[in-house]
Amino acid sequence: MTLAANSASNGIAIDAQDLTRRFGSFVAVDHITFDVKAGEVFGFLGANGAGKTTAIKMLVGLLAPSEGTAHVAGADIRTQRDEIKRSIGYMSQRFSLYADLTVRENIRLYGGIYGLTPDQIAERTKRMLDNLGLSGSVDDLVGDLPLGWKQKLAFSVALVHEPKIVFLDEPTSGVDPITRRQFWELIYAAAARGTTVFVTTHYMDEAEYCDRISIMVDGKIVELGTPAELKEKYRTETVDDVFVRLARGATKGEAA
Amino acid sequence: MSNAVEVHSVSKSFGAVKALDDISFEVRAGELFGLVGPDGAGKTTLFRILTTLLVADSGSASVLGLDPVKDLWAIRSRVGYMPGSFALYPDLSVSENLEFFAAVFGTTIEKGYELIEPIYKQLEPFRARRAEALSGGMKQKLALSCALVHRPELLLLDEPTTGVDAVSRREFWDQLGRLKSSGLTIVVSTPYMDEALRCDRVALIHGGRILEVDLPQSIGARYSLPLIAVKGSNRFALLQTLREFPSARSVYLFGDELHYSDKRVNADAGEIAAEVKTFLAQHGHADAETAPITAGIEDSFMELMGSAPAPKAEAA
Numbered sequence: 362m363t364l365a366a367n368s369a370s371n372g373i374a375i376d377a378q379d380l381t382r383r384f385g386s387f388v389a390v391d392h393i394t395f396d397v398k399a400g401e402v403f404g405f406l407g408a409n410g411a412g413k414t415t416a417i418k419m420l421v422g423l424l425a426p427s428e429g430t431a432h433v434a435g436a437d438i439r440t441q442r443d444e445i446k447r448s449i450g451y452m453s454q455r456f457s458l459y460a461d462l463t464v465r466e467n468i469r470l471y472g473g474i475y476g477l478t479p480d481q482i483a484e485r486t487k488r489m490l491d492n493l494g495l496s497g498s499v500d501d502l503v504g505d506l507p508l509g510w511k512q513k514l515a516f517s518v519a520l521v522h523e524p525k526i527v528f529l530d531e532p533t534s535g536v537d538p539i540t541r542r543q544f545w546e547l548i549y550a551a552a553a554r555g556t557t558v559f560v561t562t563h564y565m566d567e568a569e570y571c572d573r574i575s576i577m578v579d580g581k582i583v584e585l586g587t588p589a590e591l592k593e594k595y596r597t598e599t600v601d602d603v604f605v606r607l608a609r610g611a612t613k614g615e616a617a
Numbered sequence: 618m619s620n621a622v623e624v625h626s627v628s629k630s631f632g633a634v635k636a637l638d639d640i641s642f643e644v645r646a647g648e649l650f651g652l653v654g655p656d657g658a659g660k661t662t663l664f665r666i667l668t669t670l671l672v673a674d675s676g677s678a679s680v681l682g683l684d685p686v687k688d689l690w691a692i693r694s695r696v697g698y699m700p701g702s703f704a705l706y707p708d709l710s711v712s713e714n715l716e717f718f719a720a721v722f723g724t725t726i727e728k729g730y731e732l733i734e735p736i737y738k739q740l741e742p743f744r745a746r747r748a749e750a751l752s753g754g755m756k757q758k759l760a761l762s763c764a765l766v767h768r769p770e771l772l773l774l775d776e777p778t779t780g781v782d783a784v785s786r787r788e789f790w791d792q793l794g795r796l797k798s799s800g801l802t803i804v805v806s807t808p809y810m811d812e813a814l815r816c817d818r819v820a821l822i823h824g825g826r827i828l829e830v831d832l833p834q835s836i837g838a839r840y841s842l843p844l845i846a847v848k849g850s851n852r853f854a855l856l857q858t859l860r861e862f863p864s865a866r867s868v869y870l871f872g873d874e875l876h877y878s879d880k881r882v883n884a885d886a887g888e889i890a891a892e893v894k895t896f897l898a899q900h901g902h903a904d905a906e907t908a909p910i911t912a913g914i915e916d917s918f919m920e921l922m923g924s925a926p927a928p929k930a931e932a933a
Contacts, residue, residue: 408782409753508656534780535808537655537823539919542870549853564809565783569872570852588873599872601783601811608784 372399374526374557375420379429382415389415391580392429397573399525402548402558404568407577408608413561414530416577420559421451421528434525447475450519450527457515460504464495467503468518475522482521489517509540516547520556527551529560533567545570565601574600576607583607620679621646621771621802622667627676629662636662638825639676644804644818649797651816651833652806653918659825660806661701664775667804668698681771694722697769699760701776701806707749711740711759714748715766722767729766732799736792737762754785761792772796774805778812790815810915821918828921833914840912840920842866843886845893847875849905858900862893869919876916877907 375397382390390412397403407413418424420433422442431438434448451457458467465486472482490496493513503511512532519527529548533541545567548558560571568574568588575585584591584607588600595603622644629637637659644650652660665671667680669689678685683692705714712726715737719726730737736758743751748759757777764772774793778786790812797803805816813819813833821828821836829836849855856875859868866878879889886909897905912920 408784409780411782531780535656535776537658537808537922538810538915539869539922540655545870546853546856549856553853563780563782563786566872570870604783605787608782 373397373432374399374401375403375431375433375559377420377429377431380416380419380426380431381428382412382419382424383427388580390419390426393577393580393582394429395575395582395585397526397557397559399557400552400555401572402552402560402570404571404574405559405561405577406568406574406604407561411577411608412580413577417528417530417559417561421449422446447522448525450522450524452515452519452527452529452532458503458511458518461502463500463502464490464506464514465499467514468521471518472521477522485521489521493517509536509543512536512540512544513547516544520551524556526557526559529558531561531563533562533564541567565599565604568600568604576604578608578610619646620644621648621681622650622804623679624663624667625677627663627666627673627678629659629666629671629673635825637666637673640822640825640827641676642820642827642830644802646802647797647800648817649793649803649805649815651813651819652804652822653808653810653813653816653819653914654806654822655808657824658822660822661775663822664698664700664773664804664806668696668773669693694767695770697764697767697772699764699772699774699777701779703756703760705748705756705760705763708747710745710747711751712744714759715762718763719766724767726766729768732768732796732801733762733765735795736765753781757781757785757789765796770802772801772803774803776806776808778807778809786812810913810918813914819914821914821921823918823922829917836917837911837913840917842878842882842912842920843884843889844910844912844916845877845879845886845890845907846871846910847877847893847897847905847907848873849897849902851902855897855902855905858897858902859893861900862896864889867919867923871915876910878916878920 373396377393377395379392379394380390381392393416405413419426419438420431422438422445425439433445436444438445462470468486469482490499495510495514498506516532533544552558562568571588573587575582591600591603595606597603620643625641627637627640654660666673666678667685669685669692672686680692681695685692709717715726719729740755740758743755751759778789793803816833818831819833820830847859856868859865859875859877864880866880869876877893890907890909894905894907
């Protein structure tokens, strides 16, 4: 049995082995090894410049590793990038929707990119907007929606092709506290349906919402576990305290 | 002069969107004052009015005792402003940017150095680097240095910590504490509720309206509903079950807990906690723990947001 087939059948969504990326003499990601279970909400934490974005780019097939490898939804990130793109969804920090297209047009665009049929697109558009309570805004320009609605819509659009794994890069930045929590309920609902969620955030209370978290410092994963395990280990009340203790020793980020 | 900033009934619309809707508050001299609210609350519009870059539709404001419309040049030379988006010259070096801002204000880096030294010292190893090639944290330090180089009496910072990691955010607030103790008045906006606790006083702002102005501790203390913290496994199921409890008013995720508020305003919180625990045990959550707690500023913000009429900007 190949490693890929093995990891897919083991209920492992992401499996990284010594994943490394260098830029010249700078080691942005330094031999990281971890796995993410299928259906898990996995928080990928780290200070600015710790190497999170570089690691995510490799996992979604946008950047080749210098060394090591990873399997994402059973596909090898070095050789099966097209397979990976079909089985993941991605929502970036600020924006993944087109502001000058309507809600319906955005969904149709992304559905089309992922090869859904017109019938599938129509059915999923209706279901998505019913769930979000956005049915009345289907012909509004996305640019005219309040930020919180945009973020919730962008998340749903990232799931339009029913991916096995969704990558969320700071999805709640700048959003009000109620909408942030509604967003996390959408994340929980997706995970309950079996979607694996890989999420980055600077809000440490959100780190507490994850099943497991990893903390990256200077390109390395220095800690990985459930929020409760890490708080117990460092004898602190919050993940924020764990994070600050580990990330304060960082040296690379600011020089980058 | 006891107030560094006064804002009286200021409103500002952009087309159909009411960015600021009858805003009033004051900032005392020497205070570290926080404007706390999400993106789109109106924080940037307010800063632009105070820095003379935008004129209010109605109402009035005073900045260091001056009128932002009539006395714009006087205000500009006495106020330091760090806008939310990076506004330095990307193709000038670190030291060239700083020299430029000093020259614009008719001063030199040396004259203002005492104030910026603790911040600028960390930048000196990169003084010849172009601003665009700096990391996020270093850009932020350079922008702060440029806003301080003319030794302003009032510093206005628009979301200086958005997108910044938890460690750098703490360090930035430590810097603000140092600047405040040098006598500077500081108004800072943030979407992070935890940063409110580092301010002397805060205004909670949402949908163009001020929800509350007070000491950060007092805002939490004024929360009047019985509030219960609930802990247990399978949090999503727990949350959904809890919402089924007949007198549930709101249930929110909150760190490693859920915060539950009850419709029965005058009921005893201890009794409610016991009732909720029994209800959860009967519905498959035998391990759930409940305890009455004191509300924090984020509980208050959500309660005020939820009970305020829908902001007009959102309906547009």
